[in-house]
Amino acid sequence: MLYRTAGQFKTSYQADQALFPVRQDAFLLAVILAFAWVIFPLMASEFAYQTLLIPILIYSLAALGLNILTGYAGQLSLGTAAFMGVGAYACYKLVTLMPWLNPVVAILFSGVFSAGVGVAFGIPSLRIKGFYLAIATLAAQFFLVWLFEKWGWLYNYNASGAIQVPNLEMFGVYVAGPQASSVTQYYVVLAIVTLMTLLCINLTRGNLGRTWKATRDMDIAAELIGINLMRSKLTAFAVSSYVVGVAGALFVFMWRGAAEPNLFDIPLSFRILFIAIIGGLGSVLGNYLGAILIVGLPVVLNTLPEALGIPISSATVEHLNIMIVGSLIIFFLIIEPHGLARLWALIREKLIIWPFPH
Amino acid sequence: MKTFTRIAAVAALGALMGTSALAEGLYTPNLAYRTGPFAATGIPLMNGQADYMNMLNARDGGIGGVMIDFDECETGYSTEKGVECYEKTKGKAIVTQPWSTGITLQVLPKSNVDEIPILAPGYGFSPMADGKVFQWAFNTPLSYWDGASIILKYLQDQGDLSGKKIAFLHLDHPFGKEPLPYLEQKAEAQGFELLPIPVGLKEMQNQSAQWLQIRRERPDYVIMWGWGAMNAGAITEAVKTKFPMENMLGVWWSGHDADLKIVGDAGKGYKSVSWSFPNPDAPVMADIKQHVIDAGKSQSNEEEMQGVFYSRGLVISAILAEGIAVAQEHTGKAEISPADLRWGLENLNFTEARLEELGMTGMVPPFSTSCSNHTGHSGGWILEWDGAKFVKASDLIMPDSEAISELEMAKAKEYAEANAPWPVNEDCEM
Missing domain, CATH: 3.40.50.2300 (Response regulator)
Incomplete structure (x- = not known):
């Protein structure tokens, strides 16, 4: 009914391979974008910006970066948080060494450093696969966090060992630091995330994306049809680490405002991996759904008892929250092991053929 | 189905608009951690803080005739949850009690914008003692x-x-x-x-x-x-x-x-x-036992009450309560604002006599604060x-206050420069 595709004829291959072969998809996306760009900013409170909108976007972007590597190119990585850290520290050094630099340029440029580090740690992927590669990326995780702690130059020899985001201006408006307003930060994050998502969708649909998928599905076969595995794997590491690094810079500069080295430790890597897995490996939409479930839902659940006027202690809410989110994760993975994106794809398919199931 | 949609609508609205359940009195949230890896040390501290405020509410009807709305927001010692709690409570809170150095570091730069005092007794950033630079942060009585x-x-x-x-x-x-x-x-x-x-x-x-x-x-x-x-x-x-x-x-x-x-x-x-030091014979302990523990309003127990950490929790709440009382006396109104509380915390004077009045003799050394000294440097046992x-x-x-204050001023200046523009309290003459 809602998804009736009758009458939408495709007359060329180009139309068949378009980003939105079904018109309703484009319409749905337009509605979501309208919400993100216009309606949320009009009605969101400071609390909603700082605990829901901004973090969900940033976590989605980080998961998207990981998904390129793990979901599209099939290289399992446990070092996402460390690559985010590289982005964040690079951005910190850039803006403190060159205070005149435009903050958005600094954020986009800091991803280059993390891409470089990612490629360096991706070299072992040419020889090892699967769980063994996961262990190699785990080494990146431990080494980089250790480096963030020990290399004083990275945090400008600050006594506490933490980095603090200074007030940064762009066209006379503060975009980062304590003086920046949430709505500006939200728009900066939204713009960068939209841009990155568009880039990633097109990359994964294009030539590069197909070589990644071929590498993932069977590397020997891919090599036989003439794909250069080294180039395929290293570009996946580079693009993935770039996106993750930008997410890391946004994480600290547009949201947290300060960071200590152990923030980029393994729990954050796991969190992003969970978002990618629950959302669905090998999909772009899944990262957003996963981030909403893992980052957004606990916050909403935390405010529920108070909003409904149920007197219950904050610690109990926290315990309940962990139980509810945990069981939801298991529930979703049981009904659809391929993640939320696949679940949506199934629902959409059912809607298209409704009311006549096969 | 109808009720479900209504609940969902309320939930969505609540989440978007920020919760604003109405509560009576002065809202003093505590970013507590009763869960997570540090819960064992957190619980006695949180219990001590909550029990002292509950005792004041039960015994005196609050402070200066206003009830204290002492609320906890659970962080599990995680910085991320801490910031969530800060955003949730800052709308009507008169104080922030961040309870971790990580959360303090996050909230500190925002204090100049949101203008809510941060009370971090015995933790946080040592240079916060320089009250001219860190106008809104207090780490009494010792850094x-x-x-x-x-x-x-x-x-x-x-x-x-x-x-x-x-x-x-x-x-x-x-x-x-x-x-x-x-x-x-x-x-x-x-x-x-x-x-x-x-x-x-x-x-x-x-x-x-x-x-x-x-x-x-x-x-x-x-x-x-x-x-x-x-x-x-x-x-x-x-x-x-x-x-x-x-x-x-x-x-x-x-x-x-x-x-x-x-x-x-x-x-x-x-x-x-x-x-801080536990003094089981102090009158305040008897009051807490009578008004809070025996009334079943506490999560604490006899054994925990003897400990150092529980009594430290009491002292922390006593510092906050005293700040409120001083501010009320100064402004002449009972419902004080965050800015009034800052004045109160800058003008604390815990003398031996005042401690005896509060029934807390020997539980904390005497100390006083000023607009340039946000720590008090009480000394310790x-x-x-x-x-x-x-x-x-x-x-x-x-x-050794002399060497310390020199170091404090230097580090505070460094911090302010790194975070420019950083407003400094020019009116403070001390």
Whole structure:
């Protein structure tokens, strides 16, 4: 009914391979974008910006970066948080060494450093696969966090060992630091995330994306049809680490405002991996759904008892929250092991053929 | 279905608009951690804080005739949750009690914009003592640099420190690194050798490598800056390696009764510096027992109430309550604003007489604050574990304020410059 595709004829291959072969998809996306760009900013409170909108976007972007590597190119990585850290520290050094630099340029440029580090740690992927590669990326995780702690130059020899985001201006408006307003930060994050998502969708649909998928599905076969595995794997590491690094810079500069080295430790890597897995490996939409479930839902659940006027202690809410989110994760993975994106794809398919199931 | 949609709508609305449940009185949220890896040390502190405020509400009907709406927001000691709680509570809160160095560092730069005082008693960033720069932050009554200074003074009394070797066993985290600049300065001035030994967050429970190093280096003293699981780890490891306990000293967060009960008699002689001390005979304890514990409004119990941490929680709430009372007296209104509370906290005067009035004699050393001094530098006691509980092992020792305030001003200035534009309190003449 809602998804009736009758009458939408495709007359060329180009139309068949378009980003939105079904018109309703484009319409749905337009509605979501309208919400993100216009309606949320009009009605969101400071609390909603700082605990829901901004973090969900940033976590989605980080998961998207990981998904390129793990979901599209099939290289399992446990070092996402460390690559985010590289982005964040690079951005910190850039803006403190060159205070005149435009903050958005600094954020986009800091991803280059993390891409470089990612490629360096991706070299072992040419020889090892699967769980063994996961262990190699785990080494990146431990080494980089250790480096963030020990290399004083990275945090400008600050006594506490933490980095603090200074007030940064762009066209006379503060975009980062304590003086920046949430709505500006939200728009900066939204713009960068939209841009990155568009880039990633097109990359994964294009030539590069197909070589990644071929590498993932069977590397020997891919090599036989003439794909250069080294180039395929290293570009996946580079693009993935770039996106993750930008997410890391946004994480600290547009949201947290300060960071200590152990923030980029393994729990954050796991969190992003969970978002990618629950959302669905090998999909772009899944990262957003996963981030909403893992980052957004606990916050909403935390405010529920108070909003409904149920007197219950904050610690109990926290315990309940962990139980509810945990069981939801298991529930979703049981009904659809391929993640939320696949679940949506199934629902959409059912809607298209409704009311006549096969 | 209809009710479900309605609930969902309420939930969505609540989440988007920020919750604004109406409550009576002065809202003083506490970013508590009763869950997570640090819960064991958090619970007695949180109970002490909550019980004191509940006692004031039950006994006096609040402060100055206004009830105190003391609420907890659970963080589990996670910085991310801490920021969530801060955003949730800042709308109507008159104070922020961040309860972790990580959360304090996040909230500190926002304090100038949101104009809500941060009360971080005995933790946070030592240069916060410079009230002209950190207008909205308070770390009464002692900063970490004061604590390090008191420990060194105590050791100096035991014998000249020059030529001695002091190991500094600390958590590899902003909290643990905090006293390093001061200790390094002192090591040079007094001629002792400082041996910093970091303990990573992942190695807290297994410190065999660190203690192997201590055994090899044979330091004369071990100073410990530990928190949570690190304390118990270090103390059991010290017992195992037969390090002389009387030569081991910790900061106030390393003096938790439960950590030492694990080793019992073997921990005899372990010391910890403290700015609070349990006094079971104090009138305030009887009031709490009568109005809160016996009334069933507390989550605490008799045994916990005897401990150092519970009484520290009481002192923390007493500092906040006094700040409110001073502000009410100054402004002449009962419903004070965050800015009024800041004035109150800047004009605290805990004299012996005032402590007796509050029924808290001997529970905290006398101290006073001003617009330029947000710490108070009260001085502290060295407590010693006697095998079953902590007892006082020294008189009140005052920190070496001169050297500290110089370092504070320098570091505060550095911070303000790195975070420019940073407003400074120009009106403060002191």
